[in-house]
Structures are given as C-alpha cells and as structure tokens.
Amino acid sequence: MDFVTPLKIGPVQLQTNLLLAPIAGYCDLAFRLVARSCGGVGMACTDLLSSEGVLRENAHSMNLAQTAEGDSPLCMQLYGSATDRMCEAARWAEDHGADVVDINMGCPVDKVTKKDGGSKLLCDPDKTLGMVERIKASLRRAPLTCKLRLGWDDTCIVAPYLARRLEEAGVSLVTIHGRTTEMRFSGQARLDGIAEVVAAVKGIPVIGNGDVKAPEDALRMLQYTKCAGVMIGRGALSQPWIFRDTWSYLTTGKVPPPPTLEQKVQLIRDHYYGMVKYRSARSAMLEMRKRISWYSRTMHPCSELKDEMRLFETAEQFEAILRRFLEWRASRRPTELRSSAGMAMA
Numbered sequence: 054m055d056f057v058t059p060l061k062i063g064p065v066q067l068q069t070n071l072l073l074a075p076i077a078g079y080c081d082l083a084f085r086l087v088a089r090s091c092g093g094v095g096m097a098c099t100d101l102l103s104s105e106g107v108l109r110e111n112a113h114s115m116n117l118a119q120t121a122e123g124d125s126p127l128c129m130q131l132y133g134s135a136t137d138r139m140c141e142a143a144r145w146a147e148d149h150g151a152d153v154v155d156i157n158m159g160c161p162v163d164k165v166t167k168k169d170g171g172s173k174l175l176c177d178p179d180k181t182l183g184m185v186e187r188i189k190a191s192l193r194r195a196p197l198t199c200k201l202r203l204g205w206d207d208t209c210i211v212a213p214y215l216a217r218r219l220e221e222a223g224v225s226l227v228t229i230h231g232r233t234t235e236m237r238f239s240g241q242a243r244l245d246g247i248a249e250v251v252a253a254v255k256g257i258p259v260i261g262n263g264d265v266k267a268p269e270d271a272l273r274m275l276q277y278t279k280c281a282g283v284m285i286g287r288g289a290l291s292q293p294w295i296f297r298d299t300w301s302y303l304t305t306g307k308v309p310p311p312p313t314l315e316q317k318v319q320l321i322r323d324h325y326y327g328m329v330k331y332r333s334a335r336s337a338m339l340e341m342r343k344r345i346s347w348y349s350r351t352m353h354p355c356s357e358l359k360d361e362m363r364l365f366e367t368a369e370q371f372e373a374i375l376r377r378f379l380e381w382r383a384s385r386r387p388t389e390l391r392s393s394a395g396m397a398m399a
C-alpha cells in the first residue's frame with residue numbers, strides 16, 4: 054500500500070495527501086497561510102460557513118469565507134439543511150474562490166443540529182442524499198466532498214452506508230472523523246470505524262481524521278485503515294509545521310528538526326500581521342491573545358510570554374513582548390531551560 058500518493062479530488066490535483074481541517078474560530082485565512090507556508094498542506098478548508106450567511110453576505114460569513122493569493126487549493130465548507138439554499142450557497146462558494154465545496158455532516162453543536170444541519174444529516178440518509186444530488190447537479194466546476202462522523206451514536210453507525218451512497222451520488226471524496234456525534238471530542242477516534250468507511254466505497258478517496266498529533270499517528274491511521282489521506286485539525290494549532298513533518302516522514306521515514314524558537318516566533322508574527330492585513334488590528338490582537346496558549350505549547354518555558362500576550366493592545370507592545378521573550382531565552386543556559394521546561398510540562 055502506498056501512503057504517499059498526492060490526492061486528486063475530481064479535477065483538482067493536490068501536492069500531498071494531507072489536509073488542514075476546518076476548526077470553527079481557528080482556521081482563518083491568516084492561519085491557513087501560516088500552515089501552508091510551513092509546507093506539506095495538500096488542501097486547507099475554511100471553517101464551516103452558514104449557507105444563509107454567505108447568501109446574505111453577512112459580515113461574519115464574509116470574514117470566514119475570505120481568501121487570497123496563496124490560499125489554494127481551498128475547500129469551502131457549507132452547512133445547512135434547506136436544499137435550495139445549499140445549492141445556491143454551493144454556487145456562491147464556487148464563484149468566490151472555492152476549488153472544492155464540502156458539506157458539513159459532522160458538526161455536533163446544538164445551534165447547527167437543531168436546525169437539522171451538521172451531523173443531524175446523518176440521521177436521515179435518504180433525505181440527505183436527495184440534498185446532495187441536487188447540490189452536485191447545481192455545481193458547475195468544483196468537485197463536491199462531504200465530511201462525516203461515524204453516526205449520531207453507537208446505535209446508528211451510518212457512515213459506511215452513507216459514504217457508499219454519496220459516492221454513487223457523485224461526491225468526489227469523503228472525510229470521516231472517527232467519532233459519533235454523541236462522543237463530541239471525548240475518547241479516541243476509532244480507526245476501525247474509519248476502516249469500515251474505506252472498505253465501503255468503491256473508488257473515491259476516503260480521508261481519515263481524528264487525534265493525529267504527530268507524523269507517527271498519521272502513518273498508523275493510513276496503515277491501519279487504508280485511507281487515502283489524513284486530515285489534521287487541533288494538532289496543527291500548536292504545530293502548523295505538522296504537515297511538513299508528516300509528509301517528510303511518510304516520504305522519507307525522517308522527521309525534520311523542529312523549527313527554531315526564532316522561526317516559531319516568526320510564525321506567530323506572520324499570523325498576527327496576516328490578521329491585521331485581512332481583518333483588522335483589533336481582530337489580530339484578540340486572536341493572538343486567544344492563540345498564544347496553542348502556539349506556546351512547543352515553546353516552554355514561556356509563562357511570561359503567555360501572560361504578557363494575553364494583555365497586549367498594540368503592535369508595538371506585541372513586538373516588544375516577542376523581543377523580550379527571545380532575549381530572555383537567549384540569556385538562559387541550556388540546563389536552566391531544560392529544568393524549567395520540565396516544570397512547565399509537569
């Protein structure tokens with residue numbers, strides 16, 4: 054079995070078989086560009102977009118759907134349950150930069166499932182297939198994909214059946230997060246569940262997803278389930294270079310040395326200035342205050358960096374915090390750093 058064939062989604066050729074997951078509130082344009090700049094990202098996805106929101110072009114949806122040069126190939130993910138509106142939204146996505154259109158069939162959040170969207174679509178496969186057929190017929194160029202969970206709960210594991218029917222309906226790729234809706238994010242993603250979906254389809258690629266936090270996890274998922282590629286979400290928030298590492302590991306058996314502290318700080322800066330450019334200085338400030346706890350996971354010891362970053366206001370303060378952090382780290386002896394990193398991890 055070959056684990057390193059770059060994916061082809063309909064006519065869209067990717068460079069690798071590794072995908073950046075949609076993570077509502079996190080996979081904004083600036084972050085997608087940061088992850089892409091590290092290498093290894095075959096395709097990135099927007100966070101879930103409300104079909105109504107994009108059609109009304111409300112400000113929040115327009116922020117989420119924002120794209121730019123370098124942000125490709127791009128998948129736009131839509132949620133909703135009203136077939137006509139989903140068809141119109143899919144065409145809207147195609148006209149606004151989507152190389153691939155995805156339908157969210159996995160979101161467990163009440164706000165979405167109470168309106169019959171997200172993972173509620175798993176509960177009535179026949180109705181869902183009717184909607185998918187209509188969306189597929191209304192797209193002119195972009196291939197259609199679906200992102201599923203295993204089922205609503207253990208009494209209703211529909212993903213293998215639904216994936217096969219989705220393939221018959223013309224869907225070009227299916228991503229399967231190996232949990233049920235009821236599990237939310239608890240427990241472990243089930244590799245057996247992913248393998249069942251792989252076995253159920255005839256020819257389309259199935260992407261495995263859930264709990265890949267290191268290159269070895271990706272190889273295990275590929276080997277065990279025979280999936281065609283891997284989607285990574287939370288693991289990328291603290292290590293946007295995980296795609297580079299994983300692709301290197303899959304193709305050469307070696308993981309490159311981690312980025313230096315200076316390079317990691319530069320990624321934080323790139324994210325901040327990307328937010329300033331594509332949103333606003335205020336959004337960038339709020340985003341970095343939130344994101345520093347993810348970025349700092351691989352930067353211990355760094356408690357002052359985290360504390361100061363949660364309070365900064367201006368770009369000058371942001372720069373000064375990063376400069377002070379790098380100077381402080383440079384002034385420490387390696388033995389001091391090792392012992393305080395150990396304390397921070399404990």
Ligand SMILES: Cc1cc2nc3c(=O)[nH]c(=O)nc-3n(C[C@H](O)[C@H](O)[C@H](O)COP(=O)(O)O)c2cc1C
Pocket residue numbers: 074075076077078100101130157159160200230238262263264265284285286287288
């Ligand atoms: C905060 C959060 C937001 C998420 N938002 C989305 C979303 O918008 N669309 C989607 O399909 N999945 C969403 N997911 C699920 C992820 O895409 C992914 O399936 C899940 O986190 C498992 O993969 P991971 O272990 O690599 O993170 C979200 C997950 C989290 C934790």
